Amino acid sequence: MSQKTTHETLQVLSKSILNKLENRKFIEFNPSERNELQQALFSKLTKWVLTDADLTEKVRQTVAG
Numbered sequence: 001m002s003q004k005t006t007h008e009t010l011q012v013l014s015k016s017i018l019n020k021l022e023n024r025k026f027i028e029f030n031p032s033e034r035n036e037l038q039q040a041l042f043s044k045l046t047k048w049v050l051t052d053a054d055l056t057e058k059v060r061q062t063v064a065g
Contacts, residue, residue: 004052014042 015038021027029037050058 005049006051006053007046010045010049010051011038011042014038014045017041 018027018034018038018041022029
């Protein structure tokens, strides 16, 4: 089984982080804002975590340039 980092896995990670923080009472928020918070966390993660596709593109640019 191949494990790759994709935008979908980062979405799942965002959801998991929010669930763990909420379950441990580190954060509290209105449930109607969950999707907005999850998207905001996902946006932050995509700036710091490269997906396999991002890494491949970066390597291609480096080799070509």
